[in-house]
Amino acid sequence: MNLGERLRRLAGLVGVSFRRTYIRAIKTAPGRTWLSVGGVALAVGLMVVVAGIGVGIATQSTVYGDNVDYWITPETDGSSSALVNTDGPRFGSVHPTAADLSDRESIAYASPVLTQPMRVQIDNGSAENVLAIGIVKHPQFSTVADVTTEGLRPGDPYFDNGTWTGDVSLSAGAAELLAATEGDGLTVTRPAGAADRNFSVTAIGAGNTTGSQFPIMVMQLSELQAITGADTNDEADQIVVSSTNPQIRSDLATIYPQSSVTTRAGLNAQAVLEDQLPLALSVTAAIIAVVIGTLFVMTTTGLSVASDRGRLATLAAIGISGSTRFRLLAIEILSITFVGGLVGVGLGVGGITLANIAARRTITSGDIASADPLVLAFGVVIAGVIGLLALPYLAVLLRRVGTASEVGR
Amino acid sequence: MAPSSSTLIDCVDLTRQYTLGGTDRSWLNFGSSEIQTVTALNGIDLSIERGEIVGCAGPSGSGKSTLLHLLAGLDTPTRGTVSFDGTKLGSLSKRARTRHRLDHVGIVFQHFHLLDSLSARANVALPLVELGRPKAERQQRATELLTAMGLDGRITHRPTQLSGGEQQRVAIARALVTDPDLVVADEPTGELDTETGKRVLSRFREVATEHNAAVVIASHDEPTLAIADRLVRMRDGNIIDIEKQDVVGETPTPTKSAAGDTHQTDGGSVETPESP
Numbered sequence: 001m002n003l004g005e006r007l008r009r010l011a012g013l014v015g016v017s018f019r020r021t022y023i024r025a026i027k028t029a030p031g032r033t034w035l036s037v038g039g040v041a042l043a044v045g046l047m048v049v050v051a052g053i054g055v056g057i058a059t060q061s062t063v064y065g066d067n068v069d070y071w072i073t074p075e076t077d078g079s080s081s082a083l084v085n086t087d088g089p090r091f092g093s094v095h096p097t098a099a100d101l102s103d104r105e106s107i108a109y110a111s112p113v114l115t116q117p118m119r120v121q122i123d124n125g126s127a128e129n130v131l132a133i134g135i136v137k138h139p140q141f142s143t144v145a146d147v148t149t150e151g152l153r154p155g156d157p158y159f160d161n162g163t164w165t166g167d168v169s170l171s172a173g174a175a176e177l178l179a180a181t182e183g184d185g186l187t188v189t190r191p192a193g194a195a196d197r198n199f200s201v202t203a204i205g206a207g208n209t210t211g212s213q214f215p216i217m218v219m220q221l222s223e224l225q226a227i228t229g230a231d232t233n234d235e236a237d238q239i240v241v242s243s244t245n246p247q248i249r250s251d252l253a254t255i256y257p258q259s260s261v262t263t264r265a266g267l268n269a270q271a272v273l274e275d276q277l278p279l280a281l282s283v284t285a286a287i288i289a290v291v292i293g294t295l296f297v298m299t300t301t302g303l304s305v306a307s308d309r310g311r312l313a314t315l316a317a318i319g320i321s322g323s324t325r326f327r328l329l330a331i332e333i334l335s336i337t338f339v340g341g342l343v344g345v346g347l348g349v350g351g352i353t354l355a356n357i358a359a360r361r362t363i364t365s366g367d368i369a370s371a372d373p374l375v376l377a378f379g380v381v382i383a384g385v386i387g388l389l390a391l392p393y394l395a396v397l398l399r400r401v402g403t404a405s406e407v408g409r
Numbered sequence: 410m411a412p413s414s415s416t417l418i419d420c421v422d423l424t425r426q427y428t429l430g431g432t433d434r435s436w437l438n439f440g441s442s443e444i445q446t447v448t449a450l451n452g453i454d455l456s457i458e459r460g461e462i463v464g465c466a467g468p469s470g471s472g473k474s475t476l477l478h479l480l481a482g483l484d485t486p487t488r489g490t491v492s493f494d495g496t497k498l499g500s501l502s503k504r505a506r507t508r509h510r511l512d513h514v515g516i517v518f519q520h521f522h523l524l525d526s527l528s529a530r531a532n533v534a535l536p537l538v539e540l541g542r543p544k545a546e547r548q549q550r551a552t553e554l555l556t557a558m559g560l561d562g563r564i565t566h567r568p569t570q571l572s573g574g575e576q577q578r579v580a581i582a583r584a585l586v587t588d589p590d591l592v593v594a595d596e597p598t599g600e601l602d603t604e605t606g607k608r609v610l611s612r613f614r615e616v617a618t619e620h621n622a623a624v625v626i627a628s629h630d631e632p633t634l635a636i637a638d639r640l641v642r643m644r645d646g647n648i649i650d651i652e653k654q655d656v657v658g659e660t661p662t663p664t665k666s667a668a669g670d671t672h673q674t675d676g677g678s679v680e681t682p683e684s685p
Contacts, residue, residue: 005541012538012547016527023526023567314522317483318583319511320539322504407483407518 013324017331024332029307032300033336039296040340040383041347043289048348048379049355050285052369054278070241072252072261090114091256094236095159095222098136101255106245109138112221112236116228120217122178123185130174130215132188134224140242143205147171147216151203159222167219169203174215180204186217188227197227286382293386297337298393305329305397310407312398317407322398329394334387341383345376417590417623418457418480422489425450425475425646449475451646452489457623459590462613464637464654465627471643473627474519477593480625481514482506494590511539515584517594521576523568523583529555529575530564533582540587554582559608573600581609585616592616592624598633610636 001009025033072091091097094112101110114134121127133144136159137152151169158164168186170178180186186199199219225231241252252261305312315325352369359368429445450472457463457480465473478484479491482498485506491498493513498506510516523532533551542550555564558578568576577600584592592613598606613624614636628634635654642650 001541007541008543009538009541012541012544016531016535016538019531020524020526028526310522311524314518314524315535316507317481317510317516317518317522318536319507319509319514319587320535321507321511324539407516407522 009324010327013327014331017328018335020328021332021335029304032303032307036297036300036336037340037343039300040293040337040386041343043293043296043386044341044344044379044383045347045351047285047289047382048345048371048375049351049369051282051375051378052348052352052371053355054281054285055372055375056367056369057278057281070243070249070252070261072239072241072255072259073237090230090233090235090237091239091259092233092235094239095136095156095234097255098239101239101241101252102138104248106243106248108140108242110239110241111136111138111141113144113238113240114221114224114228114230114236116224116230118217118227119189120178121187121189122180123187125179127189128177128215130177130217132224133216133218134221134236135218136221141240144218145171145214145216147205147218148203149218151201152218152220156220156222158220158226164197164223165220166197166199166223167202168199169205169218170201171205171214171216173213174217175201175204177215197223199223286378289382290385290389293337293340293383294389297333297386297390301329301333301390301394302397305394305401309401312401313407316401326395326398329398330391333390333394334384337383337387337390338380340386341380344383345379348379349376415458415460416456417459417494418455419492420453420455420480420489421492423450423453423455423476423479423486423491424448424488425472425479425484426487448646450479450486453646453648455641455648455651457591457625459623460617460621461639462617462624462626462637464634464640465625465643466629466631466634466640467643468629470645472646473643474595475646476643477595477625477627480591481516481593482509483516511536511587513590515587515589515592517577517581517584517592517597519595519599521568521573521580523576523579525568528565528567529560529571529579529582532568532579533586535583536587550586551582554586555579557612558582559605574602574605577601578605578609581612585612588620588622590622592622594624594626596628596630597626598628598630606633 021033024030091112098110098112101107112135116132116134117129118132119127119129120132133147135141135144135149135152136156137149137154139154141149143149148169152167153165170180175181178186180201182201182204184201186201188197188199221236222231225235230236239255241248249261253259312325315328316322320328349371352371355369356367426446426448429447453472453476455476465476467473475484479486479498482491482493482501485499493509496509498509501509523529524535527535530548530551533554534547537547537550552561552564555561555578558581560575560578560582563571563575568579571579577597581594581597584594594613597613598609601609610633613626616622617624626633626637634640637654640650640652640654641648642652
């Protein structure tokens with residue numbers, strides 16, 4: 001049989017298989033077919049919810065939810081923990097680099113991000129530790145780490161023309177911790193011998209997201225550099241870039257030697273992999289989903305082959321080879337598990353929505369689960385794995401179907 | 410005896426025994442075997458020529474269906490050989506026998522054995538899918554055969570929407586779709602009315618004469634068997650008589666079955682699945 005005949009046979013086989021599956025689903029065996037779909041959907045749906053919660057937990061400590069698509073970070077630095085990792089290597093000359101990037105047509109904006117834990121004090125208040133984040137303000141860069149940047153003036157005036165703004169945006173958590181309101185003065189405690197710098201609170205985040213519950217203050221990058229000594233080499237921990245052009249990733253990687261570029265999806269995956277609890281949650285959920293789904297599909301496959309013995313024996317009798325019979329049923333199983341996977345992803349998204357609603361009403365003001373596209377794709381992949389794992393059992397079942405004895409009945 | 414150039418099938422000492430109870434448990438009984446065997450065919454010798462129609466007659470349990478299964482390569486003999494065009498079927502692997510049936514044999518089952526989720530045309534074209542024929546060719550060939558069987562209005566119907574006689578004709582069309590060298594048919598006119606039965610039998614005659622194929626028909630219906638060039642009478646797994654028949658004039662008229670060719674549909678909406 002030449003290649004053309006093999007391809008025509010495969011195409012015909014797929015057509016027959018789809019038709020059989022369709023007719024079985026609506027006419028001849030709807031109960032069994034939809035039971036298989038439901039079993040896979042339930043397993044995948046549960047996995048998507050649990051994995052979504054895992055991703056939700058992992059990404060709460062990242063620069064997540066901002067209008068940012070790419071993160072450029074030093075290779076030895078974990079991009080997902082950049083906000084709290086201040087001891088790693090930093091990039092230098094970040095202002096001109098970010099300005100060059102922002103000038104490109106395909107890039108909406110680029111901003112260096114510097115993070116530093118600091119001890120701050122509201123006038124007549126107590127000193128508290130907060131996480132300071134320095135950025136170059138752009139109108140579209142509206143939030144960072146779930147904290148509004150609206151209180152900052154565009155650009156970086158102190159770097160551009162030496163004008164000290166002293167503008168600070170506080171997260172809801174920081175405002176609560178410091179008992180601060182808009183317009184309050186704020187002092188950053190500096191090492192002995194160095195002059196304190198004064199700031200004023202120009203904006204406070206709404207506090208409707210999980211990240212906003214952390215004590216964070218956002219300020220102009222050059223002002224944070226000035227009070228931390230990072231202005232000497234114009235340093236920052238990372239550079240964030242907003243662009244919808246996927247082609248620029250390789251360009252971004254060449255800007256700094258020994259740097260890596262992470263996409264939003266990659267950052268979420270990396271966040272899960274770097275955080276052991278969400279990783280354990282996701283892996284356990286995937287294993288349980290695969291086991292439950294595979295057992296479900298294997299059971300219904302067994303029932304299906306038992307009731308189809310006569311038809312399968314007929315196919316053998318009229319000369320349809322064992323491999324073709326296997327492929328015919330394998331395509332049916334994979335079709336059913338694929339549909340189950342899609343339904344399961346839908347159920348999972350619904351479950352994530354419900355989990356977030358329940359969480360907001362009880363334990364937190366933000367989302368605890370994320371319907372990340374990677375998690376949804378993972379659900380479909382798991383459905384495929386369930387189908388593939390059921391195939392060896394199908395092969396064993398088919399070997400037990402006799403030809404003459406069945407068609408002789 | 411070496412087969413002559415026109416001999417398609419040569420059966421020598423053909424024996425088929427079945428074990429009752431299925432499993433040999435003698436090792437559990439320390440050597441005392443409780444296996445019971447039934448001899449369905451008992452050492453028969455039979456040659457079948459190309460272009461010949463052979464009828465098999467005999468009461469139920471006489472071995473007709475077993476003989477058909479062995480000739481078609483659906484089963485293997487306990488003893489003896491079936492040579493098909495010089496190839497001993499018993500020496501072929503299961504896979505090779507399956508391919509042999511696809512390439513050389515058309516089978517009409519007593520109970521049709523159509524796939525109920527496929528249309529009549531898709532059922533007929535199924536062997537052509539396995540052969541990798543183009544879709545247009547598959548559909549054209551299946552449509553031609555179904556039309557020849559008087560089913561031109563029922564091509565896209567599924568088996569559950571067809572009467573028993575119509576299903577029988579679909580099964581016959583499926584058996585003929587690959588132009589086989591051998592057609593074996595178990596009670597092919599059992600569900601057909603008189604006129605349709607005649608049409609089917611004349612089709613078998615065409616297959617035998619025009620395509621030089623051998624046709625073996627097992628039936629209880631003497632008028633159906635009248636089409637045969639030779640009539641093999643069987644009893645208790647043995648051939649008790651082989652009659653050479655003179656077949657002249659028009660196709661014999663088979664006895665109308667009790668079931669007739671009454672049109673029975675499932676009453677549901679008509680699904681029209683396309684051919685593969």
